[in-house]
Structure formats: structure tokens, C-alpha cells
Amino acid sequence: MSLLSLQQHPDADPIKGKQVVDYFGEPMRKQNPICHVEHWTPPVAGCVKLNVDGSFQPTDGTAGAGMILRDHLGAVMLAAIRGLGNCADALEAELAAIHEGITLSLNWTELDILVETDSADAVQLISAAGKDRSAHTHNVMEIRSILSQERRIQIMKIKRNVNVASHTLAHMGRTQQRTACWLRSPPDEIASIVAADCNYIS
Template identity: 45%
Template sequence: MVSATTMHHRRRSILQLALLLLAASPAAMLAAGGACEREEFPAGRSYATCADLPALGASLHWTYDAAASSLSLAFAAKPPGASGAGWVAWGVNPTGDGMKGAQTLLAFKSKGAYVVNTYNLTGYRPLSAASTPIAFEATELAADEGADGKVRLYGTLQLPKGMEAVNHIWQVGSTVANGVPAKHAFAQENLEAKGSLVLTGAGATEAAPAPDTTLATWAPPPPGCVKLNVDDSFVEADGNGGVGMILRVHSGGIIFSSCRFMFTCSSALEAEAAACCEGIALALEWSQAPVIIETDCSMLASMLKEDVINR
């Protein structure tokens, strides 16, 4: 049984983290080499470079032919849940750094064999059973399952001439129902499954630059406006979370700061959304100036900008 003292310290730690998160959030980057080098592929499949990705225990293996602008790749990750029931996905986003706009390959098992669909992710909507066209020609699509339960997704993408680096995303899901991949979890690890991939030059075989761990500089709102910064913390193991929010004027002066503990929470995305809603309500009470909202959750920001209602 958890003591009152333990619960107090847990709540205090979560709330402190929520406030500290308001300062900065490091971007996900690649770490080349490591465990990915031990991945064994079937005969005839080999890749010049590999990288252990910083989320979901995934790895990426690739060979880039700059002259032909051809990217041959293998993405490996273990779906959550029962073996053979889930899906894995990897994609390139030519217009942003999040899920919306990504040109994606998704592998899952159908009637006992793995298939690979393509999806142009235009928004946060359910996927279809059938592939949708993507911006890049995709060939040699295939998938299999390794001895460790990881699903390996293979393919070759024809990229635009002169492309030297891309933003990429990756994801795993636990369920495929009637041939339709169900939505993935929204834990912090899922939300952080994105990064930068250097295709050419030294960066293709060396580790990408380490994330900048210094505190980000706060950008003030225009004179006459106020800025609301929100952030969250989430403990997936027990469903507890914390939210923090702070409202400041152009000079940096603080109008209010607030934080609270969340006893029940399903995901980091839910906690971030709660922080945003509560922060807006408080901002409207404390100021009559136009409010600029700043969040480090690209998924939430995209959902708020969409024209459709998203539950």
C-alpha cells in the first residue's frame, strides 16, 4: 500500500517536472550504430548504415544512392500486444516534422502473411484498409518478423534530386481490425517517435548531432499580447500526470503560473490538452489582451488547427 508521504512526494515531483518542462523540450535525433548492427536480415538484404532510433525500441537501416536519389531501407520495431496482431510504420515528412503530412509505409499481418500499405497522412483521422497514394514512388515493399518479435519493414523510395536530409517519423500499434490498423497509443514515447535523417555525407555514417540540452530561449509575444506556455508530465505506469501553465507579457513579466496533479490520465497527449484548456480558461480570467498559446506537442498543435472536431 502506498503511504501518504510517498504519494505526496510523487505528486510534488510530477508537478515540479511539469513546471520545468515549460522551459524546453529536446528534439528527437538519431544515434547511429549500437544494437542495430546486430540485426540479422534474410539473405540478399544488407544496408550501408543503421541507427538505433530514440523511441519505441526501433531501428532504421538504409542505403542511399545519391546519383539515383534512391533510398533503400529496413525499419525494425516490435509492436505492442500479441505477436502478429499489431503493426509498424515508418515515413518521411517533406513538409513538417510531425505525423501530419508524412508519406508512410505501414506493415501488418493479413491472412497469415505480412503486407505493406502506403498512406499519405493528411490529418489525425482513422486509416483505411486500402493504401493511399504517397508523394514518392515506393517499390520492393515487403515485411517479415524476426526471432525477437520485431517486424521488419522493407522498401525503396524514389526521393527528389538533391535531397540530403529528411524529417522522418515511426510508430507502432497493437491492433489491426478487419484489415484496418487501429490508432496507436499516445504515451510520451509514441509522441517522441520522430527525428532527422541525414542521407549523404559524413552524417550518413556518423551519429547525428546530440540534442541541445540547454534551456530554450523564451520568445516574447508582440507588445499588447500575452503568451501562454503549457506543458505536462505523464507516468504511464500508474496513469498519473501533472500539468503546468504560465502567462507572461512582452517584457517577460509573469501574470500567473499554475500547476496541478492529475489522478487519472490516459496519455501525455491528454495531459497536454488539459494543460492547454485550463491555461486558456485562466488566461481569459487574468487578461483581456490577445493570447498566444505555445506548446511543445506538435500533435496537439496540429489537432487544434484542424477544421474538423477531433475527439
């Protein structure tokens, strides 16, 4: 045990022997009692949040989009899925989800919209200055046109683990290959996710 302790803690005092030894070869570090959990957060009052995601399966080319719109209390205003045909890649599915989600949301709310996606590439294309010359020019320019309207619409990149509801919806859209929209009452597959998200709302 002394040799293992010296290997893991070369600067420690071997006589006092106050270092904790891990027999798997790593020093045991003091654990922080505060656990920072990343989770979905509601928008501020007077604003709504739209979470979107695209799903693409390269083996068979199937794709789908999922979107969910919630208010500052976490209540679902709408949830939707869409099967996408002729998608070239995952980025195209992501852009389609953003476009579809914003278009739907504009029909159901007059409040400012915060759009969240876990696709950094999509956000980069949409936010870049100048004319887009990528393979997704048409989709990008359509989204930019919507964002240029008078109503404030902000789009930002988030981590996937806080985008679970729209990710699940996108998977449904891809596997079921259908289009559906639920107003105020999301499908059972999403209800439990929404409930878990709302547990963090104080």
C-alpha cells in the first residue's frame, strides 16, 4: 500500500499518511457536494421558447424533424413531428426542423421567440454574414428571411442533453414518416420529458 500511495501522491508526507489511495490507480479526490445539473430552462415572461431537432439515418436516408414550443411556465403550446423526404444529410434535416418550427410558431404566438437547436453547424450557417454558398443555400436563405422580420426571433446553440423533447419528436418523425401537430397536449412519449423539464422551474 505504501508504494501505491507514493506513486499516486509523490508530494505527500508518507509518515502522516493522510492521502486516500485508490486501488484502481487513481487518487481519490474530494467530491463537490454541489451537483450542477444541466437542464432545459424556461424563457423569460413575455417570450416563448422553441426547441427543434432534426434526425437523419444515413443507412437508409430517412429523416425527420421535431419541434416543441413552450411558454415561461413550461407549458406546451404546440409539439409537432414531420417526416422528411429527400434529405441529403443530417444538417439538411436540422435546417428543415428550424424552418418548420419557426413557421409553425409564428402562426400560434405573437410573442418573441427564442429558438434552441443542438446543431452548431446550422446556427453557424444561419448567423454567418454575407451570402451563403453552402449546399444548403435555399434552406439557409429562407430561415434568414424569416429572422429578418420585425418580430424578434433569436436562435442559439444548446447541448443535446437539454434538447431531449425535440430530439425525441424528431426520432418519431423519422421512424413514423408522418406529419402531426399537437396543441397544448403533447403525445405520451413527450409528456414525461416535459414534466421532468418542469421540475426545475421554481
